[in-house]
Amino acid sequence: MRRFGLIACGCCLLAGQAYAQTDDRVHARLRSGSRLNATTVNQAQAEALTLTLTAVAARPVQSWIRVAGTIDRAGKVLEALVTGPDAALIKPGQRVRAFPPSSKSSMYQAFVTRVVPRASGVAVEASLASTGRPNTTRYVMEIVVERGPFLSIPNEAIIEEGDQHVVYVQQQPGEYVPQVIQVGIQGELYTQVIDGVKEDDQVVTFGSFFIDADHKLKGTEQPSQSAKPQ
Secondary structure, three states: OOOOHHHHHHHHHHHHHHHHHOOHHHHHHHHOOOOOOOEEOOHHHHHHHOOOEEEOEEEEEEEEEEEEEEEOOOOOEEEEEEEHHHHHHOOOOOEEEEEOOOOOOOOEEEEEEEEEEEOOEEEEEEEEOOOOOOOOOEEEEEEEEEEEEEEEEEHHHOEEEOOEEEEEEEEEOOEEEEEEEEEEEEOOOEEEEEEOOOOOOEEEOOOHHHHHHHHHHHHHOOOOOOOOOO
């Protein structure tokens, strides 16, 4: 965990209570896409949580395809087999990051130079920009696939509610409301948003887990009993 470990632990305890107490009424309102009352976070809480907002914007969405590869005797060319749906995404010219499983700090840059169809997928060759690690034949390859610029938000902003995806949108400074969104391509760092938010909306990225927990606790509170008529 990062330096906010103690805060995160507190958030986890709060979230556990929130999810345990959330009833069908809260989920039903989320499924309908309606906005519940805003959750308020004061400045001191925001600073303690390192609350972070990110604008909904058009960004490059990347998929990182990880495969096991081997290197030739010259230590210059990596080879791997990519199977399944990912095989169709591999193209010559794509960037590759490669490192030996025994030394993840030894990162090597490469580019896909050849893609050959196979019955189960594609055989990939990637040329290193430098010579690989001595006496090392096996590598983990991360092939970077640019899916295109899309209206997107950071993955950390998205909270899964069953088969739906929810983000917290800043209504005004210090006030955040849940919004059900429709997502498209889920990349390594960002996810395409098809519906539910618009460009320049500010969504909670870091700190959304705390706000969601607090929001659900409020959703389970029973209204106070009014005084009986005389």
